[in-house]
Amino acid sequence: MEIFEHDLLSGAWSPEEVRDRCADLGLRINLFQPFRDLDSRDPERFAANLERARHKFDLMRRLGVDLMLVCSSVAPDAVAAPQQLAAQLRSMGEVAQEHGARIAYEALAWGTHVDDYRVAARAALDADHPAVGTCLDSFHILSRGIDPAGILEIPGELIFFLQLADAPRLAMDVLPWSRHYRCFPGQGGLDVPGVALNALLAGYEGPLSLEVFNDIFRQAPARQTARDAHRSLLHLQDRMRRRLAARRASGVRASAHELDRVESLLLPIPPAPTPRGLAFVELDDESGGPLAALVDAVGFARAKDAEDATAWVHEDVWIATRPVDADVARVSGLGVRVPDPARAAARAAQLGCELISVEALGQPLQAVDAPDGTRVTFCPAELPAHPPAGVGVPGLLGIDHVALTQPWHEFDGATLFWTAVGGLDSLPSNDVADPYGLVRSQAMTSCGREVAVVLNVQPRRAQEHGAPVRDGTQHIAFQTDDIVAMADHLQRQGVPLLHVGDNYYEDLQALYAFADEDVERWRSRAVLVDEVGAGRYLQLFTQTVGGVFLEFVQRVDGYAGFGARNAPFRLAAQARADVRS
Amino acid sequence: MEIFEHDLLSGAWSPEEVRDRCADLGLRINLFQPFRDLDSRDPERFAANLERARHKFDLMRRLGVDLMLVCSSVAPDAVAAPQQLAAQLRSMGEVAQEHGARIAYEALAWGTHVDDYRVAARAALDADHPAVGTCLDSFHILSRGIDPAGILEIPGELIFFLQLADAPRLAMDVLPWSRHYRCFPGQGGLDVPGVALNALLAGYEGPLSLEVFNDIFRQAPARQTARDAHRSLLHLQDRMRRRLAARRASGVRASAHELDRVESLLLPIPPAPTPRGLAFVELDDESGGPLAALVDAVGFARAKDAEDATAWVHEDVWIATRPVDADVARVSGLGVRVPDPARAAARAAQLGCELISVEALGQPLQAVDAPDGTRVTFCPAELPAHPPAGVGVPGLLGIDHVALTQPWHEFDGATLFWTAVGGLDSLPSNDVADPYGLVRSQAMTSCGREVAVVLNVQPRRAQEHGAPVRDGTQHIAFQTDDIVAMADHLQRQGVPLLHVGDNYYEDLQALYAFADEDVERWRSRAVLVDEVGAGRYLQLFTQTVGGVFLEFVQRVDGYAGFGARNAPFRLAAQARADVRS
Structure with missing residues (x-):
């Protein structure tokens, strides 16, 4: 020291x-x-x-x-x-x-x-x-x-x-x-x-x-800082080993003997996992099961219906809810498919995570808790196909991303966790304007975008502020190949959608010179639009239930972001819905 | 708009x-x-x-x-x-x-x-x-x-x-x-x-x-923001009028006619007060009266002893405590001597403060509440001399400054209040290292230093942090002409002082090359030292009682600051005392 x-x-x-x-x-x-x-x-x-x-x-x-x-x-x-x-x-x-x-x-x-x-x-x-x-x-x-x-x-x-x-x-x-x-x-x-x-x-x-x-x-608990310092040093050595391997391949400026000497100084740990997708999302539900009702309404087929948990399946995506005594529903767990779950768990343990044995997807698996408490289970990359359990959700392609709210003092710890333990990379971070402050937002994705997690820190709110606190808002975004058909399906199912207001659509027309009928098609279905270069992002949101809402997104022509342009409109509409409720 | x-x-x-x-x-x-x-x-x-x-x-x-x-x-x-x-x-x-x-x-x-x-x-x-x-x-x-x-x-x-x-x-x-x-x-x-x-x-x-x-x-209540916006615009016009007067005197680049035209556009308000000193400090005391006991122990003479308030006097400085049901003792009010109390109150009212009629110093006066809730009473600049009520505190010259803890979202509102309503100016602000984060500190003084208020915002603390929260720590600093004699007096009186530890004194010797006997004289009396240029600042602190402690300072050869160098040592020692208690 x-x-x-x-x-x-x-x-x-x-x-x-x-x-x-x-x-x-x-x-x-x-x-x-x-x-x-x-x-x-x-x-x-x-x-x-x-x-x-x-x-x-x-x-x-x-x-x-x-x-x-x-x-x-x-x-x-x-x-x-x-x-x-x-x-x-x-x-x-x-x-x-x-x-x-x-x-x-x-x-x-x-x-x-x-x-x-x-x-x-x-x-x-x-x-x-x-x-x-x-x-x-x-x-x-x-x-x-x-x-x-x-x-x-x-x-x-x-x-x-x-x-x-x-x-x-x-x-x-x-x-x-x-x-x-x-x-x-x-x-x-x-x-x-x-x-x-x-x-x-x-x-x-x-x-x-x-x-x-x-x-x-300085403000954070010393134990958390020590955990991250230790994790960071091990992860650093891992990155140095990868860099050494690259130097070995290119042969620049160092003999093999020199490289061997340096490698021998570094503590070895298993390589970072390369996530292949999300296997499941677990949710804590409020009493009365409002989240379960939402998942039902979207049209997911029930695959399990026990007192302590309800599960739905759509192709290879599972969703589960668990009734808890919490005030606010939240995302409580993610299943991440990785090529070698045992190796990923061994690395996590070496990086200071406590390993937890869980039963998931009908098999014994190992899990760790992220700094925000979300349980992350390492699942096999290939899972047995599940027989179709019903009609399911038309046009649903899978999970696009999951957004998790972070405690304000765990932001850096969370990015390190998802990098070092989860095998994700950080995209450039954003500050998003919420009516009550700025939301610090950090998207993290696997190399091929198979897994995407968005970490958000809510602004601190003055206690005297009249508006309700929504510190726990999280969401799951599903990808679809036809946002309009999805919106029609959800409306038929009676799923309440979030409307941002007509001013947004008038601006859309001024901004992108879209045809009137396109704008009207989106406006009437509460679909938001972003364009970056040739790519287009179409998204819609359910109303928030407890502390969770669902998003549906359609990615067109290589749009790679997460609709940052639209996030302030969504936050303002959610704040209005909060005030009403 | x-x-x-x-x-x-x-x-x-x-x-x-x-x-x-x-x-x-x-x-x-x-x-x-x-x-x-x-x-x-x-x-x-x-x-x-x-x-x-x-x-x-x-x-x-x-x-x-x-x-x-x-x-x-x-x-x-x-x-x-x-x-x-x-x-x-x-x-x-x-x-x-x-x-x-x-x-x-x-x-x-x-x-x-x-x-x-x-x-x-x-x-x-x-x-x-x-x-x-x-x-x-x-x-x-x-x-x-x-x-x-x-x-x-x-x-x-x-x-x-x-x-x-x-x-x-x-x-x-x-x-x-x-x-x-x-x-x-x-x-x-x-x-x-x-x-x-x-x-x-x-x-x-x-x-x-x-x-x-x-x-x-963004995070603050809208009403507070509106209050400060309005106050700021009026105060701005006041500053512009003063600037106009200076231009009129210098005659630069503008005719009298032009200056008249511009002046007619500005809303007139009474000029800012020029504070001449503090008349009194009021304290909320905890049950059992620990603050009252501290003031007694320092040696102030009791001038009033009623069920709802106790008051002490030393020459023209009054201190009063009031028993309340609060958890934490705090500074609740300040009496500020100004040449024209009625005009100061009229200005405050025009700047959006609610005027409160109070009885203080045996006369009806007007007061306003600062954004942090501290009641500020406008007192006459000249007060009738009070007959000596006892031996009093030897070598005590008066109040040097008062430090007030601010809510995190009221910092800018507080500096504006003390500038526009209180007639003080801001000195350069400091960040002071506390063991649990940085304290944002802003000293504000009247032109001739007759009144000095230090506004502090405590760092946000992670809830998981084990250490106790001291968000309310405030203090009153008294000036003395002999810090050593004051320390001896306080020790005789049994007032518990705050000791920062011997390492501080060894560094003092390395830093300033003081004589051994000087350092020992200070060390044994818990006196801290700062030097800037030719000026020297000697200070000592009582232990914190409830949320308040007392400071005694001696200023030598024009030292103008507030001991910023020593504040981190004081905060660390207070944190240790908190953990022990």
């Missing part, structure tokens, strides 16, 4: 007590950080800074840690001349050595003169002192768009430490971005495996350290 | 119903917005865009609004050549005129080619069509640091509309800054009065329209 000085200073434990507690827990303290603004053009201030450092080396000795992180200076008096900087680092190295310690010099992305890891490494090299090395930090490198290939040029023994952090791509200055939005590798959009792999190829063999500053992580 | 098209499209009411409802409410619709991406280098697309515009002019006729906002294009095919842009705006003007409408062309700060109000105004002028004018938006001008002086060069009759928004100074791209962080004039850091005043001096006489996109406003 690293000790961030501020945590020690804020704490009640003496350095010796922290050292002993770490030893009791089997933890080694690898780094003490940060030491700021070391170098100075003012010799008197530099001398004072060395004096300050002596205090900290004494403190480190009491903690039992011998490596200090020295950040590039952000002070206006920072040294600009490379030779002077190297000389000051060398002086610091001498002081460190007197105390049996070493320093790792790091370029902050916002350092006054040193903001590039290549410059920092050069200064550490020129310091030419055994107690002076460099520290690499993936955020400081990638946030500024600096090519990580230069890491391969750094002598491995000069890389004293490696800090890893991911981050979402945000349009803001690096300093607030770094201080508030870092996240664990795999939760953001930076190529962290590339940086880590290059460090290992250069010869670094020390710890992979997570250095993450994140407002939401 | 403006109609933002998306709101209309999301709504269930037809344009005619919206028009009629506005008429019923006595509202006029001044603007329909936005029309995006009008101009195009592709003649076919431009023709399609005009067709799209025809739909919208029809819609506007049904709404009863004749002015459309046209934003500069953000599309890659946007017109770059000024003459072509003017020609296309002229064509649009012709279409508008056919529909009895006009367009106001506005430069978005992130427009492809037009991102400067001067360029947009030039294009509108060159269009040379009576239905084509420009729209000014303070955010788009000030966020890019463009000099608003150029507004004075625009012919007044060309300025069809004026949109006003403030924003905090943030280090991010203008687009997300604009979409998520705009706020009402007076709540941010932009010179909105300067833009508005220049528009009026140029000859604009239309509405002052607030165009604010803000994530928290």
Whole structure:
């Protein structure tokens, strides 16, 4: 572990007590950080800074840690001349050595003169002192768009430490971005495996350290953060192994021996599953069974009808409801078809998930709980065909996607779960305007779109707000090959649909210059339309029952999204329906 | 009012119903917005865009609004050549005129080619069509640091509309800054009065329209947002009048006649009060009176002891507690000395505050409630001296500041209240690290520091978090001329103090190179130290009682802050005390 000085200073434990507690827990303290603004053009201030450092080396000795992180200076008096900087680092190295310690010099992305890891490494090299090395930090490198290939040029023994952090791509200055939005590798959009792999190829063999500053992580339970940190590190090594395999194939810049050496440093875990589709969706139903009634009305054929559960089937898609005492109906479980369920479960267990034995699809299977509590069951990719149990739903092709509402502090944990455990990839995320705030929305899909899950975080609502809270709204979207026929079928069946209002359709005409009769066909059937390029998306929604509604979508000519353009209209109509009900 | 098209499209009411409802409410619709991406280098697309515009002019006729906002294009095919842009705006003007409408062309700060109000105004002028004018938006001008002086060069009759928004100074791209962080004039850091005043001096006489996109406003109750919008507009006009007076004095660029004309457009309100100090602090106490016991222990002399309230006095500072049934003790009221209490109350009433008649300091006074519920009483600046009621607290100079915890959605409303109603100014805001998240902290002071209020918003806490919630922690800070003597006095009195731990003091020595005996003098008395330049701040805290603690501070050599450096240490120690209790 690293000790961030501020945590020690804020704490009640003496350095010796922290050292002993770490030893009791089997933890080694690898780094003490940060030491700021070391170098100075003012010799008197530099001398004072060395004096300050002596205090900290004494403190480190009491903690039992011998490596200090020295950040590039952000002070206006920072040294600009490379030779002077190297000389000051060398002086610091001498002081460190007197105390049996070493320093790792790091370029902050916002350092006054040193903001590039290549410059920092050069200064550490020129310091030419055994107690002076460099520290690499993936955020400081990638946030500024600096090519990580230069890491391969750094002598491995000069890389004293490696800090890893991911981050979402945000349009803001690096300093607030770094201080508030870092996240664990795999939760953001930076190529962290590339940086880590290059460090290992250069010869670094020390710890992979997570250095993450994140407002939401501060607010979240520590156990959840620890779970995700551990999961992230294992998943990172998995990604590095895949990257190594690609390098092996391309033969760029590394011998087989080198690649073998690096691979031997990585913890092996089973590869991520490649989901082939959803086998089933389980729903918690409210008393009186309103969701069961909705599924019946849609026309799914009942395949099981027991006191504790009702199940329907349509070709190879199963839906099940379970009556519970909850206030709000919700999606409680998903069955994911994967080529090797046992291997997927073994990987999940290694990634810190508790395995749960379940009976599903008439066979014993293994499941895990996602961070939001949704139970995910690993099902075989190929399932025995189920005999048609009735007429079924005309034109229904299967499940298109499932939308799950996430607790606000579990968003990053959920994307990591669905990536590392579920084998999905993140699409670019959206903020969707709800009448009461912004919904943060993240679609995640398998490579061939066989499985798609949309994770939504509802906006926080002021308690004084009059409108009812709909924090639990989730939905299942089914794909159809004819949305108009589906709408007619649902209307015949008496399924209540959600209408967004006529203004939407007038705008549709202005926007896309559709023929009047097309617009009227959609308007009268509550069908919403989106177009991106040549692709078209047609969608309709049932009214919300408990906390769940059903969606039906028709994808035309390769439309790949999820109707983000229409989501605000849907949310506004749902809010109106809530106020009425 | 403006109609933002998306709101209309999301709504269930037809344009005619919206028009009629506005008429019923006595509202006029001044603007329909936005029309995006009008101009195009592709003649076919431009023709399609005009067709799209025809739909919208029809819609506007049904709404009863004749002015459309046209934003500069953000599309890659946007017109770059000024003459072509003017020609296309002229064509649009012709279409508008056919529909009895006009367009106001506005430069978005992130427009492809037009991102400067001067360029947009030039294009509108060159269009040379009576239905084509420009729209000014303070955010788009000030966020890019463009000099608003150029507004004075625009012919007044060309300025069809004026949109006003403030924003905090943030280090991010203008687009997300604009979409998520705009706020009402007076709540941010932009010179909105300067833009508005220049528009009026140029000859604009239309509405002052607030165009604010803000994530928290979306989540907040509409009534609160309306209250702040109204307050902001009145306060803005007050600031514009003060600016006019300054111009009149300097005589720059405007004749007295012009200044008179502009002044006549502004609604007059009484000037903001200039607070001279706090007269009293009222506290809600828990059952058993723990806060009263704390005030007694500090040594304040009891001046009143009734069943419904206890009061203490020290020179001209009064403290009162009132037993309530609340779980958590809190600061419930402040008495603010102002030169003309009746005028301050009249201004508050005009700014939308409800006036409350109270009996305080032995006389009838008027009070208002701040957004967080704290009752603010306007007291005379000069109060009769109170005979010494006992020994009192040695070395106590008066109240330094009071810290109030704000509901998360009232932060901007609270800064506006304390500025517009309370006559305070905002200092730069801080984020302070608490063990469970970041505390957003905003200090506000009167011009001569006679009154200082610190507004804090606690971080949201995950419900699963084990630690207790301390959302209500507030404090009163008293100034002393000798912190060491005060600490000794408090220790003699048995007042329990908050200790941050020895690590803090070791760092203090490393940081400032203080003499050992100084550090030991502070450490043994739980005194914290901050230095900025030549100034020094010494502070100590009592343990928290209910939701309130007391602070004592000594300011040396002009230290002007509030010990932000030490706040995280205090918060960590308080969190530890919470866990223990």
